[in-house]
Amino acid sequence: MLRVEEVYKSFDGFMAVNGASLHVDKGQIAAVIGPNGAGKTTLFNLITGQLSPDGGKILFQDQDITRLPPYAICRKGIARSFQIANVFPRLTVFTNVQVSVLSKQNRSGTLFRSVTSMAVRETYAILEHVGLADKAQHLAGSLSHGDQRILEIAIALGNEPELLILDEPTAGMSPEETKRTMQLIRELAENRALTILFCEHDMDIVFNVAQSIMVMHHGRTLIQGTPQEVRENKEVQEAYLGGADA
Amino acid sequence: MFKGNKKTLLVSAILFICLLVAPSFLPRFYTYIIASIYVTALLAMSLNLVVGYGGLYQFHHCAFYGVSAYTLALLITKSHVPFWVAFGAGPIAAALTGYLIGWFCVRLSKLYFGMLQISLGSLIWAIAFRWYSLTGGDDGIHGISVPDFISSTKSSYYFILVVLTISLVLMYIIIKSPFGTTLQATRDNPERCEAVGINVRKHQLIALVISTFFAGVAGVLYVILEQSVFPDLLFWVFSLEIFIMCLLGGWFTFAGPIIGAAMMVSLRTFVGVYTEYWTLVLGVILILLIFFLPEGIMGFFLDKFGAKAPNEDHGGTR
Numbered sequence: 099m100l101r102v103e104e105v106y107k108s109f110d111g112f113m114a115v116n117g118a119s120l121h122v123d124k125g126q127i128a129a130v131i132g133p134n135g136a137g138k139t140t141l142f143n144l145i146t147g148q149l150s151p152d153g154g155k156i157l158f159q160d161q162d163i164t165r166l167p168p169y170a171i172c173r174k175g176i177a178r179s180f181q182i183a184n185v186f187p188r189l190t191v192f193t194n195v196q197v198s199v200l201s202k203q204n205r206s207g208t209l210f211r212s213v214t215s216m217a218v219r220e221t222y223a224i225l226e227h228v229g230l231a232d233k234a235q236h237l238a239g240s241l242s243h244g245d246q247r248i249l250e251i252a253i254a255l256g257n258e259p260e261l262l263i264l265d266e267p268t269a270g271m272s273p274e275e276t277k278r279t280m281q282l283i284r285e286l287a288e289n290r291a292l293t294i295l296f297c298e299h300d301m302d303i304v305f306n307v308a309q310s311i312m313v314m315h316h317g318r319t320l321i322q323g324t325p326q327e328v329r330e331n332k333e334v335q336e337a338y339l340g341g342a343d344a
Numbered sequence: 345m346f347k348g349n350k351k352t353l354l355v356s357a358i359l360f361i362c363l364l365v366a367p368s369f370l371p372r373f374y375t376y377i378i379a380s381i382y383v384t385a386l387l388a389m390s391l392n393l394v395v396g397y398g399g400l401y402q403f404h405h406c407a408f409y410g411v412s413a414y415t416l417a418l419l420i421t422k423s424h425v426p427f428w429v430a431f432g433a434g435p436i437a438a439a440l441t442g443y444l445i446g447w448f449c450v451r452l453s454k455l456y457f458g459m460l461q462i463s464l465g466s467l468i469w470a471i472a473f474r475w476y477s478l479t480g481g482d483d484g485i486h487g488i489s490v491p492d493f494i495s496s497t498k499s500s501y502y503f504i505l506v507v508l509t510i511s512l513v514l515m516y517i518i519i520k521s522p523f524g525t526t527l528q529a530t531r532d533n534p535e536r537c538e539a540v541g542i543n544v545r546k547h548q549l550i551a552l553v554i555s556t557f558f559a560g561v562a563g564v565l566y567v568i569l570e571q572s573v574f575p576d577l578l579f580w581v582f583s584l585e586i587f588i589m590c591l592l593g594g595w596f597t598f599a600g601p602i603i604g605a606a607m608m609v610s611l612r613t614f615v616g617v618y619t620e621y622w623t624l625v626l627g628v629i630l631i632l633l634i635f636f637l638p639e640g641i642m643g644f645f646l647d648k649f650g651a652k653a654p655n656e657d658h659g660g661t662r
Contacts, residue, residue, distance in 0.1 A: 146539060147538075148535070148538075148539075167538070167543075168535075168538035168539050169537075169538045169539075169541050169542055169543045169544070172538070172539055172540060172541035173541045177539070177540070178539055180535075180536070180539075184533060184535065184536045185533065185536065186528075186529045186532035186533050186536065187532055187533075188528070188531075188532050188596075189525075189528060189529060189532060193525060193529075194529075196525065197525060197526055197529040197537075197540065197542075198540040198541075200522045200525070200526065201526070201540050201541040201542050202540075202541065205522045206522055206523065206526040206542055206547070207522070207523055207526075207547075207550070208521055208522040208523055209517075209518055209521050209523045210517055210518070210521060211521055211522070212517070212520050212521065213520055213521055213522045213524070213525045214520070216522060253536070253540060254539075254540075256540065257540055257541060
């Protein structure tokens with residue numbers, strides 16, 4: 099479904115992503131792991147168009163999406179969340195998700211009709227699913243950090259994506275919230291037939307949830323395979339797991 | 345449209361009736377001042393569409409106001425087109441200029457957007473100021489004839505009030521539309537907006553065209569009231585004044601700029617009589633405002649009396 103082929107990206111001479119490759123199959127939960135600064139977030143930003151690669155190719159459903167602007171990539175069916183809580187702080191929780199649903203329905207440009215009754219059912223369905231329905235009328239900026247991260251996923255769901263990309267979905271969350279979030283991610287993959295690609299620090303989470311794992315190191319792909327294959331790989335043990343275990 | 349808030353509706357209705365009968369009781373001079381507040385208020389509200397709701401650094405808004413006023417003035421004095429055609433051509437010319445300048449500006453971010461706009465807008469001012477044979481230079485154009493039924497102060501007052509009301513209703517509808525909600529989202533977080541499939545630049549450009557169109561409506565209303573135009577209309581200092589009006593009134597509120605405009609026009613008229621340094625008073629007010637009412641006058645009252653700000657109350661039905 100998603101194929102990343104040998105992409106490069108440098109910032110002022112520093113190779114943040116140095117020939118990374120990745121593939122995600124339909125219906126899969128895939129994860130990218132790697133130590134801090136391995137280039138995980140940069141890779142995600144290349145896929146969703148926030149950055150454009152210096153070289154390499156990105157294909158989504160056999161279409162070339164390399165260097166398309168973010169909104170165009172989103173319309174092809176890829177939605178994402180960001181590492182830092184990235185919501186619309188002065189709008190209500192409801193409106194945060196509504197904006198995304200309206201965008202999916204191609205109604206963002208409608209000028210002379212009231213927004214109040216639009217996409218209400220769809221928006222509440224999503225809010226109920228992620229457990230934010232009771233906070234629908236709160237300002238997004240007033241939510242707790244954990245709730246803002248959940249709201250981010252809700253915003254991404256508003257786009258009804260085929261591929262959902264989550265950049266460290268549990269960063270900064272309490273253990274309780276982390277559990278809730280991972281449960282949510284698993285549910286989404288099952289109930290909505292979503293394909294999910296996420297990156298994460300916490301090894302336990304990754305090996306529990308992901309069906310395919312790509313290990314990044316110094317901007318390069320070390321290996322991509324099943325959790326079993328990754329765990330048994332020597333290079334990975336040296337570069338990453340060994341260091342973590344010791 | 346104004347559902348759910350009967351008090352607001354009642355107050356607006358009473359206010360509107362007062363404004364309707366005002367010219368019958370007030371001397372001509374005051375009628376003129378109120379009409380001029382209407383024109384300025386419309387201009388300030390059109391600016392607030394992109395500044396308060398869109399978060400854009402629209403630093404030279406009066407350029408579009410001036411383009412519209414000059415378009416009407418030139419068409420009347422230099423050609424034989426009917427008045428109402430020229431009246432419609434003004435806002436359209438303003439919107440076209442807004443599209444052209446905006447096309448370049450939305451490619452830049454924040455302050456650079458504003459700087460480029462000041463440069464391009466000042467170019468238009470220079471044309472109005474220097475091209476004597478066409479625009480009359482710094483003398484401007486005087487004695488622009490308008491149809492008889494709106495040529496007196498009182499009749500132009502009513503005409504302006506009607507056009508203002510229609511414009512306000514239209515702007516209110518636009519702000520409450522999916523377009524308006526999305527515009528507020530682009531203000532809050534453009535990066536996130538792109539990531540939910542919104543072409544932020546295109547959205548901002550459309551907002552600019554709408555905003556400059558209404559600035560153009562204010563421009564033609566100005567000509568009807570004053571029957572003259574001069575280059576100061578598009579001088580950047582005036583743009584700054586409009587910006588301050590939005591700030592004074594509260595730019596996260598719908599009606600705030602009207603209050604800001606009323607204050608500025610009154611200050612200039614009544615304090616300006618005593619001293620040409622009326623801006624000193626304005627300066628003091630601004631300083632107090634920044635310290636005590638950072639959300640503006642209207643923002644303060646909405647906060648105080650529990651009414652929700654207009655950008656926070658949709659999605660209320662379920």
